[in-house]
Amino acid sequence: MIKILRYTEYLYLAVAIISIYKIATLWSIDPKETYIFIFFAVVSIAMFLFRRRYRKRFEQRKKDNQQ
Structure with a gap:
């Protein structure tokens, strides 16, 4: 999913x-x-x-949830 967000950016x-x-x-x-x-x-x-900021927030939230 994150790759798709990166491509749309x-x-x-x-x-x-x-x-x-x-x-x-x-x-x-x-x-x-x-x-x-x-x-x-x-x-x-x-x-x-906007998409870049949204993707970075999404990655940070995913990282925080894994810990």
Whole structure:
């Protein structure tokens, strides 16, 4: 289960990186089109941080219960 949580963290990070790349490439062409990618990047980074914190809490709780 913890491996799945770790993979979802990096999935959100990948979405953020792709969104940031699209922002960089589209900004000079049409800044209005980049707003959706800015939203995706911000939400993806926030979800990455939230999932990482949740996974670490889950691991700590599992470790405490085993002791």
